[in-house]
Amino acid sequence: PSMRRLLAASLGALLIAGCAIPPPPVRPVTPVPFVPQPVVRDVPCDPLCIRRLSSAELPRWRMLELDLETPIQVANPFDPQQIDLSVRFTAPSGQVIDVPAFFYRRADAQGWKVRLTPTQEGTWHAQAVMRAPRAFEGDTVTFRVLPAQPGARGFLRVHPQNPRYLAHDDGKTFFAIGLNLAWWRDDPIEDYRRWFDALSAQGGNAVRIWMAPQSFSLEWRETPLGDYTARLERAEYLDRVFEMAEARGIYIVLVLLDYSQFSQSVYPLWHENPYNAANGGPCRRPRDFATDPTARALFKRRLRYIAARWAYSTHLLAWEWWNEVNFTELVDAAVLKPWLEEMTAVLRAYDPYRHLTTISYAVPGDPRIWAMPEIDLVQRHEYGPEEPAWFRPVAGGQAFFRHMRDIPAKPVLLGEFGAAFTYEQADALAREGVHFHNGLWAAAFNGFASTAMYWWWDTLVAPANLWPRYRGLARFLRDEDLARFAPLPVSVAPAEAAIALGLRAPDRALIWLRDRRYRMDEAAYQYSVQIATGQASEATFRFTLPALTDVVLEMQALGAGRHRVTWFDTRAGEPIAADDAWPEAGRLRLRAPAFRHDLAAKVILLTR
Numbered sequence: 001p002s003m004r005r006l007l008a009a010s011l012g013a014l015l016i017a018g019c020a021i022p023p024p025p026v027r028p029v030t031p032v033p034f035v036p037q038p039v040v041r042d043v044p045c046d047p048l049c050i051r052r053l054s055s056a057e058l059p060r061w062r063m064l065e066l067d068l069e070t071p072i073q074v075a076n077p078f079d080p081q082q083i084d085l086s087v088r089f090t091a092p093s094g095q096v097i098d099v100p101a102f103f104y105r106r107a108d109a110q111g112w113k114v115r116l117t118p119t120q121e122g123t124w125h126a127q128a129v130m131r132a133p134r135a136f137e138g139d140t141v142t143f144r145v146l147p148a149q150p151g152a153r154g155f156l157r158v159h160p161q162n163p164r165y166l167a168h169d170d171g172k173t174f175f176a177i178g179l180n181l182a183w184w185r186d187d188p189i190e191d192y193r194r195w196f197d198a199l200s201a202q203g204g205n206a207v208r209i210w211m212a213p214q215s216f217s218l219e220w221r222e223t224p225l226g227d228y229t230a231r232l233e234r235a236e237y238l239d240r241v242f243e244m245a246e247a248r249g250i251y252i253v254l255v256l257l258d259y260s261q262f263s264q265s266v267y268p269l270w271h272e273n274p275y276n277a278a279n280g281g282p283c284r285r286p287r288d289f290a291t292d293p294t295a296r297a298l299f300k301r302r303l304r305y306i307a308a309r310w311a312y313s314t315h316l317l318a319w320e321w322w323n324e325v326n327f328t329e330l331v332d333a334a335v336l337k338p339w340l341e342e343m344t345a346v347l348r349a350y351d352p353y354r355h356l357t358t359i360s361y362a363v364p365g366d367p368r369i370w371a372m373p374e375i376d377l378v379q380r381h382e383y384g385p386e387e388p389a390w391f392r393p394v395a396g397g398q399a400f401f402r403h404m405r406d407i408p409a410k411p412v413l414l415g416e417f418g419a420a421f422t423y424e425q426a427d428a429l430a431r432e433g434v435h436f437h438n439g440l441w442a443a444a445f446n447g448f449a450s451t452a453m454y455w456w457w458d459t460l461v462a463p464a465n466l467w468p469r470y471r472g473l474a475r476f477l478r479d480e481d482l483a484r485f486a487p488l489p490v491s492v493a494p495a496e497a498a499i500a501l502g503l504r505a506p507d508r509a510l511i512w513l514r515d516r517r518y519r520m521d522e523a524a525y526q527y528s529v530q531i532a533t534g535q536a537s538e539a540t541f542r543f544t545l546p547a548l549t550d551v552v553l554e555m556q557a558l559g560a561g562r563h564r565v566t567w568f569d570t571r572a573g574e575p576i577a578a579d580d581a582w583p584e585a586g587r588l589r590l591r592a593p594a595f596r597h598d599l600a601a602k603v604i605l606l607t608r
Contacts, residue, residue, distance in 0.1 A: 034059055034149055041141065045069040048085065048130045049138050060121050060148040061155075061169075063312045068101050068112040068128055076227050077103035078305060084131040087114040092122030092145075097352045098129070102308040105232045115312035117353065118145040119154070119169070155314050155353050156251065158376060162483035163409040165449050166317075166356075173483045176251065176317065176450035177440070177474055178206035180416060183215035185458045188237040193244055195457065198467040200248035203474020206317060208415055208453055209241065210255040211306075213269065216241075217261075218302055225274050225281060226298050228305065235309060242313050251317040253358070253415070256306065259327040262286040266327040287329035290339040300346045307350035318356040318377055319347065320415075326361045333368045344374035360415050370407050378412040382452065383421035385435065385520040411449035414439070419520050424456040426464035428541040429527040433466045435520040440473050441570065441598070445501035445512045447487070468571070475573025476600050480510065490555045498551050507605050509558060511590075512570075514598040517545055545596055553590040557583030561607030565590055568600040580606075 036055035043049050052067035066087060074082040085101040101112045118124060124145060128138035148154075154169025166174040178199060184191040199207070213220045216238045218228040228235070245252055260267040264286065275281040275289055275298075282294035289295045310316060321340060322328070330336050340359070348354055358377035359369065370378050418424055419435040439452025451473065454461055461467065488502035488509055496516065503510045523543040530536035557563070560583065567577040577593045581603075592599060 034062060043139065045071070047072055047134070047136055048128050050087070050126060050128050050141050053126075053141065053143060055143070057144045057146060058118070059146050059152065060118055061152045061314055062117065062149070064116050064118065064143065066114045066116075066126065068114065070112065070130070072133065074133070078228050078301065079226060080301065080304065081132060083133060085112055086129050086131070087116070088127045088129050088137075089116055090125040090127075091118070091120045092124065093120055095120075099352065100304055100308040100350060102305055104235070104309075105229070106236055115309070117312045117314060119353070121145050121147055153314070156317055156356060158356070158411060159483045164411055164447055165483040166411055167483070173481045174205075174251075175444070175477060175482050176206035176413065176453075177470055177477075178204045178250070178451065179208075179454045179457050179461060181207045181457050182210040182255070183212060188215075188234075189240055192241050195462060196244050196248050196250055198462070198465075199470065200250055202467050202470040203478070204467075204470045205249055205474075206251045206253070206450060206453070207245070208253040208255065208320070210258055210323065211238075212255070212258045213261060213272070218305065219274060221272055221274060221279070223274065226301050228302075238310065242310060242315065246313065246315045249315075251315050252313075253318050253320050253413070254310070254316060255320040255323045256303075257321060258323045259325060262289060262328040262330065285329065287332070287335055290330050290335045296339075296342070299343065303343065303347050304350050307347060311351040311353060311355060316355050318358045319351075320379070321357065321359045323360055324362040324381065325359060326363055326365075331361075331366075333366055336366075336369060337372065340369070340372060340374050358413065358415075367407065370410070376410065377449070378407050378410050379415040380412060381416035382414065382439075383416070383418050383455075385419045385524060387438075387519050387521070412447070413450045414443045414448050414452045415450070416455045417443075417452035418455040420456075423459065425459045428536075428538045429524060429543075430460050431464040431466075432523055432541075432543045433464070433469055434518060434523045434543060436461070436466050437469050437570070437598075438514070438518070438520075440469065441512050441514075441600070442501070444473060444477065444482070445503060445510070472568070472570040472573040472600075476510075476568055476570070476602075478573075481505075485510065488555060490553055493552045493554070497548055500553055502555060504556075504558070507558065509555065509603040511553065511555075511601040511603065512598065513551070513553065513592055513595070513601065515545055515548055515596070518597045547594045547596050548592075549594045551592040551595075553592060555588050555590070555603075557586050557588040558603065558605040559583075559607075561605060563588060564604045564606050566602045566604075567593055568602070570598050570600050 039053040039056045041051060048068060048070045050066050051069040054065040058064055068085055072083060076082055086098050089097045099114050099116055101114045104110060104113055122145060123142055125140050125142050127140045130136040153172055156166050156168060156174055159165040159167040159173060168174055181195050211217045216234050218231050219225060222230045260269045261273050262270055264270050270276055270286055275283045275295055277284045282292045283289050325331050344357060356376040358379050359375055360379040360381060362381050369375060417439045424430055436454055443452045484505040485503035488504035490500040490502040490511055492498045492500045498513055498515055500511055500513045526543055527541055530541055563581045565579050565581050566575050569576050581588055581590055
């Protein structure tokens with residue numbers, strides 16, 4: 001009957017519309033793309049000048065690149081004691097920002113660049129400054145910053161109203177949907193272009209990338225400490241990666257240090273590390289990296305270069321100090337805490353945008369570190385085929401809040417996730433994507449600021465083409481502001497058949513309903529039985545469950561009026577059924593349509 005009423009109302013609306021004079025068509029306004037007009041200055045450059053600006057006018061939150069010119073050459077252009085160049089910017093408000101220059105070298109050119117992303121509209125002033133090998137201040141140039149272009153949102157911050165979430169400078173909530181793409185597989189540009197295209201096409205918007213020895217680290221065996229010449233090609237690759245990410249709306253968590261470089265037990269690479277005294281470095285043991293004055297000074301130099309080259313990006317989600325620091329000797333809070341305090345002060349001195357910072361552990365972590373003001377984002381890593389505890393609701397809300405009860409009110413990223421922590425490949429079981437899929441939805445409904453960011457991108461997600469799994473959640477959340485929501489307990493009958501997680505805002509609720517059997521361990525059991533008994537082969541195995549029918553959900557009503565309930569396919573993110581419901585004694589009962597695996601629902605209060 002409800003469907004007949006819906007069809008009748010729709011038909012009536014069409015008939016009425018047919019009798020009315022149609023309104024004039026609304027023509028969408030296509031924003032005019034910004035085309036920078038470079039400015040090359042013909043001025044003497046002895047000892048220093050601003051030779052080129054990428055544009056004399058640019059929109060707010062768009063990067064301006066300046067080329068500096070100097071005839072001075074030194075043995076190590078990465079050592080600010082030998083040569084220290086920067087540009088002093090004066091904003092329209094009078095704020096003064098000093099941005100260090102960075103040395104670059106590519107096949108056809110080399111020199112000095114400065115990158116700034118203006119955050120204020122109006123006329124800016126820029127002055128080249130030399131502090132070494134001698135003091136000098138160049139002439140001043142001006143450029144104008146125009147209003148931001150449509151779609152530009154600025155940098156990411158902790159949400160001003162809900163500290164569990166992230167928001168852009170313009171106030172729009174940001175929920176990270178993505179995975180790890182720590183390093184490339186074959187070709188750094190083509191691999192990242194292919195992965196970014198696949199992710200963004202399905203609505204994904206976040207990745208986690210490492211500055212590891214096998215990827216973008218500026219120092220390793222082939223580089224003298226503090227001299228990045230031998231790895232400048234990798235810096236060029238990272239430039240391209242940021243450019244590709246920005247063009248596709250993807251945000252990057254950039255991991256500055258990986259535990260393996262300082263580990264002697266888990267994927268140990270300490271024996272190769274140039275900071276190791278056995279290789280001529282200043283550190284007798286890994287923990288000396290945090291305490292030795294020479295090691296600290298060298299890392300501060302590296303931070304200066306990293307911030308100078310990549311802090312400009314509005315698509316830098318966060319700096320991550322360490323990946324899984326618990327596998328190093330620096331995990332001791334007595335060592336790690338003062339190091340984080342010192343290095344964060346250095347990084348923020350060179351990063352005028354104050355990007356967010358995080359750190360990660362392979363275990364829940366240290367509340368003393370999470371509470372530090374130097375750490376903006378908490379991070380969890382979860383591995384294992386069993387159903388994680390945070391998939392299950394507990395009294396008073398979701399398990400996430402029980403797990404995180406000792407953590408300050410900060411956004412929490414589920415930075416790594418996987419069914420296995422050793423190796424996960426695209427066999428028939430993994431191709432079903434059960435754990436992958438559940439991690440996306442469970443994290444969103446458990447108060448995280450990101451989906452579960454899967455780890456096995458190059459051996460599973462890409463080869464098995466799990467990219468389309470992002471589509472359902474991205475579309476479901478596209479018009480929702482998760483920062484408005486709080487946990488909503490939802491009961492299910494029969495309770496042994498299904499589980500539901502809910503979120504509630506004043507006028508709407510979101511629900512994720514899942515068959516309790518739709519889990520990795522159940523899929524693994526079916527896989528082993530079917531393969532062992534010859535019911536399926538590696539090519540033909542499919543994880544199938546019978547449809548669930550007559551599942552009823554009960555939740556607190558949003559108000560006294562009519563509630564519109566729309567059910568969604570979690571793979572496509574498209575509505576599949578809709579009905580109305582009215583509360584009884586302040587409670588709302590919802591009958592789910594027959595489903596396999598899982599469903600999602602939006603409940604909207606239409607009248608009060």
